[in-house]
Amino acid sequence: MWFPLRLKFFVFATLLAVAPLAIVGRNLEQLSRDELKSAANEDLTTVAAQLQGQFDTTYQGRWLSPLMVIRNGIDSDELDVPQKVSLLTLGLQELPDVVSMQLAVAGSNLPIMATDQAFSKRLEALGLDPVQVLTVPADLITSIEDTGQFGRPLISRIEETGSWIATLALPLNTKIAGRQVTLAARIELSSLSRLVQRHPFAQRGEITVIDQAGRTVLQEDQNLVLDREIVQSALPLIVAGARANALQTYTRPDGTDVLGAYAFPDWFPWAVITELTEESAYAVVNAITRQIMIIGALGFALASIGALIFARRLTGPILRIGEIVEKVGMGDFSARVNNVTSRDELGQLSGRVNTMIAELGERLELMKFVSHGTMSAIKNSGEGMERGGVRKKVSVIFTDIRGYTEFSERVAPEVVIEALNEYFEVQNKIVVQHQGDVDKFIGDALVAVFEGENMEQRAICCSVQIIDAMQDLLEKFPDYNLHVGIGVASGEVVMGAMGAASRMDYTVLGSTVNLAARLCSKAEPGQVLIDAATREAGTDMDGVAIDELAAIPLKGYADPVPTFGARSADRAAAE
Structure with a gap:
């Protein structure tokens, strides 16, 4: 801390x-x-x-016991069916919060039922059928019987009224038409x-x-x-x-x-x-604590005034250095430590910090000219980068701006650079969004590499999204009349540092790279061409439609190369 x-x-x-x-x-x-x-x-x-x-x-006392008494009365052989129904109705009137009672006969969907009038009117006012809401279904009674839950409440809630209802069932020994009879009740739990x-x-x-x-x-x-x-x-x-x-x-x-x-x-x-x-x-304790803190604060204030005056003079330069370092951490490399002129360790520290900030700013600018893959390789190289490469399975995309030559001849060089930057900025953001790495920019072309899980799918989605984004740029800058063609290939490449000992380039080489470049050269404006390896791995992608195209002859390949076209599903549907 x-x-x-x-x-x-x-x-x-x-x-x-x-x-x-x-x-x-x-x-x-x-x-x-x-x-x-x-x-x-x-x-x-x-x-x-x-x-x-x-x-x-x-x-138990307000509902279960009285219902047991009613159950026993109804179970009496001395009462006929009308008398049992009367006992059911009378019991409903006398028991508080009981909103319905019914005699459910096994195998019959028409129970003998009595409902509380006031509660029924509440349901009717909400457009509900009281009989349908308050009837205990036969399957629920069967479930209670199967689980041995007679007499125990099952809790439910009527959403429309917000009422909590307990449902209980009590079996009768008496049978009607030879069928099992169960006394069931619904109890409103507002009490x-x-x-x-x-x-x-x-x-x-x-x-x-x-x-x-x-x-x-x-x-x-x-x-x-x-x-x-x-x-x-x-x-x-x-x-x-x-x-x-x-x-x-x-x-x-x-x-x-x-x-x-x-x-x-x-x-x-x-x-x-x-x-x-x-x-x-602990309200009482908190009051006592507040009193103790007030008394302690008075002593604290008197004792600290002298210490703060002395500490301010000593720590002021350190705090200024800390503020400058924080600004640098937020990306402001123009900040410098000023007004520290003491000829001691603090003065030396401020000078070293200023030198460090200047060198960091230079390095940050240099980082913009190399890929993330290069930076990762440098970080993992230990004592220094060595020439050489390793085989890796990747997906490579080449993008090329169509109409660039004609465009560069008819507009000022400054406009050409501005347009290239606009197009490359959009493409770079889309590559990063799909976890790819821009390897290099070659004139009006971009080379990006995708590694890891689902790399083929990410490369395809990235390419399709770039095409859609380029269409948006065409609408924004119609005078440019620039389109993009893209080639995608997947397979093994050699990735590593190549070049002279004093000037190296960290890049990818191999037939997969060449195939992506060849496909890019054959792609029509606004078209994405992918090879068979990418198509095979990049299946079942939402929002992307892939069409099988005729095999095309490519430089360096004896036979025509199977080729597929990728486009957004929305564009495919519109066409």
Whole structure:
């Protein structure tokens, strides 16, 4: 970690004045935090366990037990079907939050059903069919029976109303027409939601109820909260059906330190999570700490004034040198260290820095005249570059500007250079975008090399994009009337440093390079010609259409060479 010299003087002076007070204050703060954390943890676990018990009590005492009584009454042999339906309707009127009850007969799609009128009107107002929404499907009852979940709630949410619904089923011993009958009920869980919202703890902390997928429940909007560490700890216990309540201290993704606890209701596949930020838990301690810091700041200010005055005189030149170095790091090689005239180590350092900046600027300009491949070879050469080469499999593209000779004869040389720079700038950017390396510029031609995975596909896409970009330049500069033809070939080349010992060129040589150049020479304006090796490897590319062309005779080849044309799919469709 960087520690400025000026701050070193500053810290040394202030430590003597502030250290004793800081030690005493720290001990007092730690003791207070420990006490408050113990109280907060107890509060968190109590609230979580309390809500867990209220959930279970509400479900079992308010809904399950009365429904069991209704089930037993309906199961009586002394009641006929109309009386059982009446008992179903009466039970629905008496049970709070139960919005529907039905008798589902196995093999029948027409259940005997009673619905809560108020809830049904809410659904109708939203354009929903209450019977369709509230009916418990036969396949769901079958699933409950197969998994042995009779009496346990299955939780769902009606998106249109935001209502949370518990579905439970109870089997009957009595049969209708010899078929199994099941009592099913839908329960609206707004009372559980109110328990959470109205709990006094919610005024200073946060209560969240999550399901086994890490989503919030009993809220109007369901959110995924897997980014919370305590949720990740609780999820495996929900899935496993464990009921091990626990405490946890952790940091939220936004950097907030939190104390948390969780508990698990017996009747719901949920976890009740209670959370309290450390800032709220330690509010009293924070107030004490602020008072200690105010007193310490006064001593700190007095002790530091003298140290800062002396440190400023000593470190000023160093800071100026640092600012200049930072500017150089950002690419400003015109910056120089000025106003450091002391005849000491700092004066010598400023002179050396100025010399270094000048030499770096010269080297940066030289880098613009060599390829990235050359720079990489120099970096990896160790003690120095040696002549020689290695075999590599690459894809090579040649681009050549059509109409350049006529253009150069009819316009001023300055315009020719400007046009070449414009065209080469666009081509170079596209090559770099496709992870290629511009090997060299030869007059109005560009040579680029692609290595590594998917090199053939990248070379083809690059060439097609260059053709499209050249069309845009033609629209921008119609008077130039310049087009580009491109040749692409893939295969082995010799890559390395070649030339004299005092003047070398890092480039690629071989039949693959020659083939790319020959194809480029045969390409029509706005055409990309590729060889068979490139075509074979560059298949199934989105946005590119490849056409098989007639084999063409090329210089240096005894037989006509199979050739393919590549173009953008949009251009192919337009044609």
